[in-house]
Amino acid sequence: MLDVQHISKTFFANTINEKRAIVDCSLHLDEGDFVTVIGSNGAGKSTLLNSIAGRFPVDTGDILIDGKSVKRMPEYRRAGLVGRVFQDPMAGTAPELTIEQNLALALQRGKRRGLGIGVTATRRRRFREELATLELGLEDRLTARVGLLSGGQRQALSLLMAGFTHPSILLLDEHTAALDPARAAHVTALTERIVDAEKLTTLMVTHNMEQAISLGNRLIMMHEGRIIYEVSGDEKAQTTVDDLLARFASVKDAVIDDRAMLA
Numbered sequence: 405m406l407d408v409q410h411i412s413k414t415f416f417a418n419t420i421n422e423k424r425a426i427v428d429c430s431l432h433l434d435e436g437d438f439v440t441v442i443g444s445n446g447a448g449k450s451t452l453l454n455s456i457a458g459r460f461p462v463d464t465g466d467i468l469i470d471g472k473s474v475k476r477m478p479e480y481r482r483a484g485l486v487g488r489v490f491q492d493p494m495a496g497t498a499p500e501l502t503i504e505q506n507l508a509l510a511l512q513r514g515k516r517r518g519l520g521i522g523v524t525a526t527r528r529r530r531f532r533e534e535l536a537t538l539e540l541g542l543e544d545r546l547t548a549r550v551g552l553l554s555g556g557q558r559q560a561l562s563l564l565m566a567g568f569t570h571p572s573i574l575l576l577d578e579h580t581a582a583l584d585p586a587r588a589a590h591v592t593a594l595t596e597r598i599v600d601a602e603k604l605t606t607l608m609v610t611h612n613m614e615q616a617i618s619l620g621n622r623l624i625m626m627h628e629g630r631i632i633y634e635v636s637g638d639e640k641a642q643t644t645v646d647d648l649l650a651r652f653a654s655v656k657d658a659v660i661d662d663r664a665m666l667a
């Protein structure tokens with residue numbers, strides 16, 4: 405369960421480069437909600453995810469995960485609660501370590517002590533089973549270095565690792581955008597399967613509006629640091645890409661009108 409309460413984040417405050425990335429943003433996700441996030445470039449989507457993950461402190465407001473404020477919890481501690489997959493396939497895994505060592509590290513997330521990258525026979529068996537579900541043959545390459553894998557294989561592995569410890573919230577930041585269409589489709593299908601099987605509460609940023617409509621049970625649209633539209637359930641399922649484009653256009657027109665009135 406996630407509760408984002410009136411958060412704001414301004415970069416380079418009080419300088420000529422000041423950028424209000426998030427403006428009084430609130431969002432509640434019930435357990436099992438799968439919310440897709442769309443918005444134009446610079447709308448604040450990644451900043452919202454980074455705020456939840458603890459990449460930087462927010463200026464105002466609070467963030468609750470499972471009912472507890474994480475505002476003062478550093479990013480490495482939040483990692484036990486928050487799973488992440490980034491756009492860059494290189495970002496979620498350690499290239500110099502083997503597949504099984506990466507998986508062992510994922511099990512370790514958010515814990516103070518443990519086996520580290522140590523791999524026991526029991527763990528190895530579990531890793532093989534989990535990797536087989538990716539249908540990429542990685543279960544036979546446990547000791548291969550992750551740096552040797554393709555982008556699609558690394559994203560699939562990152563996804564598996566992110567879901568491994570059943571995080572309270574899974575954050576997906578355009579995680580299929582850097583892949584070719586076939587690999588993107590495979591990772592999208594895996595996403596649906598893992599989220600559904602583990603009943604993961606998920607927030608997924610995408611620029612692909614068809615994907616935003618077809619995946620998940622809710623969709624939010626951001627603009628200039630605010631959530632400006634939300635649709636869920638049957639209404640979401642019946643939404644078309646044209647509907648969303650019309651929303652974008654009307655918001656931009658409204659902003660331009662506001663500015664014109666202020667001029």
Ligand SMILES: Nc1ncnc2c1ncn2[C@@H]1O[C@H](COP(=O)(O)OP(=O)(O)OP(=O)(O)O)[C@@H](O)[C@H]1O
Pocket residue numbers: 415416423424425443444445446447448449450451452
């Ligand atoms: N670490 C940072 N330092 C300074 N400015 C930042 C930082 N992160 C984001 N911004 C600025 O905050 C605003 C929102 O950026 P953000 O990356 O959240 O947008 P986005 O909706 O994810 O955009 P995109 O679709 O292009 O990825 C932008 O103007 C961006 O330049």
